Structure formats: structure tokens, C-alpha cells
Amino acid sequence: MRYSLLALDLDGTVFDRTGHVPAENVAAIRRAREAGFRVVICTGRGLVECIDGLVAIDQRDPVVVAGGSIIADPISRRTLHRFNIHHELVAHAVRIVNSAGHAALVLKDPLEAGFDYLVVNPDGCELDPVTKWWFAKMKVNVQYAASLAHDPVPQATVRVGACGLGHVLDRARAELESTLGDNAVIHNFPAVVAPDHVKTLGSGQTLNILELFDKDATKWSAIQHLAKQWEIDAARIVAIGDEINDVSMIQGAGLGIAMGNAIPAVKSIAKHTTRRNDEAGVAHAIDQVLSGAWS
Secondary structure (H helix, E strand, C coil): CCCCEEEECHHHHHCCCCCCCCHHHHHHHHHHHHCCCEEEEECCCCHHHHHHHHHHCCCCCCEEEHHHCEEECCCCCCEEEECCCCHHHHHHHHHHHHHCCCCEEEEECHHHHCCCEEEECCCCCCCCHHHHHHHHHHCCCEEEECCHHHCCCHHHEEEEEEEEEHHHHHHHHHHHHHHHHHHEEEEEEECCCCHHHHHCCCCCCCEEEEEEEECCCCHHHHHHHHHHHHCCCHHHEEEEECCHHHHHHHHHCCEEEECCCCCHHHHCCCCEECCCHHHCHHHHHHHHHHHCCCC
């Protein structure tokens, strides 16, 4: 078979709108493994935030989490590789996020830190309700600090983020991009929210996630790291995704596939577009690849 590695995003891709894995996707991923594929999940979530999805598909190959900044073993939960952010970039990002009135979400390598997030929330920078809901839902281990100076493990940071109204975070992103340039990877995209939280948004408002990584930390960088170990050429990789943080792997893979619900930036660079995530689009795409219809 021409392809031998399948890279799959989670939210908006393997997951349906309710955050569950359709049975069709579970069966198709099993068929891909039986056909000889290594299946690598590539998600913006931290490891603890995607365990239920990994269990649902019986994931045993390494997973790319935290937007590409960590490669982890889903069984032992051991970190296999990570792309740290230099502390000066972390400090700069935290200042900009806090100045926008938001708590800064400093993601850690939990293996070294012993916890998942350090929330830096000085006076006037309260943690938003959606993030509180998410942390409780995912049973995330969180520590809080009024200042980054109180970070007990600064060397273990892989991402700085924030959750808030899209237009507010757009300004913060613009400031980060203008000051950091090519020294970091910066994303700003819609957040996963509960229905009750959606109802609280005003007309035309969106709730977004702003994220900053080391310049070398992308989903594609992490996939390449694994592919090199497994002696798999980029031309033999299939990648499926829907959001801005999937662009690097859709563009780099031998076969990039966009979800039917993908943003235009993903669809414009993908070779094929499958069905939506609520229509088991991953299963449809896998079957097209296995049959040879998509190459």
C-alpha cells in the first residue's frame, strides 16, 4: 500500500459535535490498522483532555498532543518528546494575555511538572467560566499563581494560551505577532464550549482560544519526528483535519484531507474533502484511501 501513517485530528474530525467518536470512525480506524497503518492522533488538547477519545479508538501508537508540542505514550502517559517554549517568550505572552484582561493558561509537560496547567491570574484577570467548565469536565490538574514569577517548573512549559471573546483575542494575537514575529507559532480559533455557554454569547460574538508555541512546535513537526523513527517518508502519510492548527500537517502530508466542516484555509490546501464530522467523515475518508479511490 502506498500509505502507511494516518494522522488524525480530534475535535471537528474524529469527534462529532458532542465530543464523542462515532462507531463508524472506530470501525474505520480499526480497518486502517489492520491494513498496516500506524495511526497517530494529533490534537490541540493536552493528554489528560483526550484520554476518553483515545480509549474509544483503542489508541496504542504514540499521540501528538498540545498542538504538536508534546509526543506521548497513551498507555503509560509518558512524554516521549517535547518542544519547550523559551521562558522569555512565555513571560512576554503572559504579559500580553493578562493586559487583555484574561488569565494566562500556561500548559506544562505533566510528567515533569506534576500538574497540567499553571493559571496566571493577577487581580482583574479572572478565569473565564468556559475554561472552568472545561477543567472540571476533563479533570485537569491546575495550579494558580498571581504572577509567572511563582511558576515552580518554568522549564516544563510548552504552550501559553487564553480563552475569551474572539475580537478581544484578535487584538492580543496581533500584538503577539507584531512583537514576536517568526519566533513563535500563534493560533486563534473557536473554542469547544457547552451549549449553555453558547447561549450567553451576544449576536455575532465568538469564544476563541489563543495559543502560542515554540516556532518549531507544530503538529507536522511532531509527525515528522515519529515518521523519522519509523522510517516513513512524508509521501506515505495521510493527514485529516479541520482547523488552523491542522494546516501544517495537511500541507506536509503526502495526502492531505479536509473535513467537510473544515475552515477554508484547510480546504484550500487539501487534496480531497470528506464528509462532515457529524457524518463520520473520517470513516468515509479512510475507506476512500483503503479502496484506492483517493491517492
